Amino acid sequence: MSSLKTHAIIGNSAAGLSAVKAIRKTGDPGRIVLISAENCNAYSPVLTTYYIGGEIHRSHLFLVDDSFYRDFDVHRVFGRRAVEIDPISRVVYLDQGSKAGYDNLLIATGASARSLDTVDADASPYVSTLRTIEDADRIKEACENAKEIVVTGAGLVSLQFIKAIVGRGIKITVLVGSEQVLSQQMDPESAAIIQDKLEGKGVSILFGRSVERVIRRGDRAHVITNFGEGLSADLVVVGKGVQPNTQLVKGTEIKVNNGIIVDDRMRTNMEGIFAAGDVAEGRNAITGQMEVIATWLNACAQGEIAGLNMAGYPSERQGQFRENITTILGVALASIGVSRPEEGEFREIRYKDPKRGVFRKLSFEGSKVVGALLLGSIEDAGVIRHCIASGMDVSLWEEKIARAPLDFGRILGGHDFGWPFFKN
Ligand SMILES: Cc1cc2nc3c(=O)[nH]c(=O)nc-3n(C[C@H](O)[C@H](O)[C@H](O)COP(=O)(O)OP(=O)(O)OC[C@H]3O[C@@H](n4cnc5c(N)ncnc54)[C@H](O)[C@@H]3O)c2cc1C
Structure with a gap:
């Protein structure tokens, strides 16, 4: 009998792919079985509106091609939906009657868009x-x-x-x-x-x-x-909005609130079962609250941590919080950390320059910046993200952060705090 471990991963997107890469990065030679309900290679949901708008071709939606799965030695089970898990005998049951055994299981089933229930x-x-x-x-x-x-x-x-x-x-x-x-x-x-x-x-x-x-x-x-x-x-x-795809664990002892509850190592409460991405509910590093942070970056980061732990390399997710950066009709927009605090929850500094279409609001707890909402001027989003993630004392510069992004960047010594967005 083979002593190689089998890592089963359900979900072929941000979290699932990141886990595959992390497992192989450690040199783990185990068998990776990647199960996906969709019968296609991994693509980016983030880019779908650019495809709809005709800015990119359909083929540009795909993140990887067949060679990725070959190079990472992944056994694909695509076009099959996982319908049930038996955590005791370590088996995932798929539709059409088949099943897959595992030593470690990652649930990376993401989320589904909420539908309208009032449609004839x-x-x-x-x-x-x-x-x-x-x-x-x-x-x-x-x-x-x-x-x-x-x-x-x-x-x-x-x-x-x-x-x-x-x-x-x-x-x-x-x-x-x-x-x-x-x-x-x-x-x-x-x-x-x-x-x-x-x-x-x-x-x-x-x-x-x-x-x-x-x-x-x-x-x-x-x-x-x-x-x-x-x-x-x-x-x-x-x-x-979206709803985490947790149906699969119904009837098991795996703990679910809004998403599947995980610790900082992406472990569920069941031995050998991990969850990551839009399906997982983890600890927000700023608020300490458990929540589903349904963003691409978080899914990639959580998937990576899950993969490392599955391969036997203990790793913890650091600095997990909400963050998004986009452009809406010409307005650059970044929301990082607590961007929509309750009234009076945190001390705020606002900066407005209506002529330039700039609005910046930063939230502080003591000497730390805990959230930012930036419109029109977001050049320093990566720097602010770094300050939030590291819990850096910014009391000497807080006015500058609010007003003058470039100066603030120089103060920190010109480090490259680039935004690793949409990279895979
Ligand atoms: C239009 C749009 C724009 C977006 N824009 C942004 C943005 O600007 N910034 C940002 O951070 N995020 C954005 N997102 C959100 C981002 O796409 C998600 O956070 C990310 O895709 C989550 O990745 P995931 O791996 O957790 O799951 P998903 O991408 O949801 O993938 C889930 C995978 O699981 C599979 N699956 C599900 N259930 C089963 C099952 N039972 N059996 C087998 N397979 C199953 C699916 O087929 C899929 O492969 C956007 C999303 C959309 C739709």
């Missing part, structure tokens, strides 16, 4: 979430001839989708439950800057709205809101 069955062809490459194909095709599109929700995914299709002569209406866009990242003052940009491009935003029902009328959808409005749409794109 015959209207469903006109309604889509945006998460997978399949969603992106469907939405891209529907956008080709669309005249009117309704978007529900004004989070980052919704706004990135709008950015992709704005300016094509499509009437876009956004239904927002709260009273502002980007309510997870921004306060009302900074959100108003993004709202202005959207409205300036002809996007209608209706606040305080929920969808009562979506019915079919002819070859279109008809969206009825809680205000009784009726909106016709060739396509309804649902942006209601």
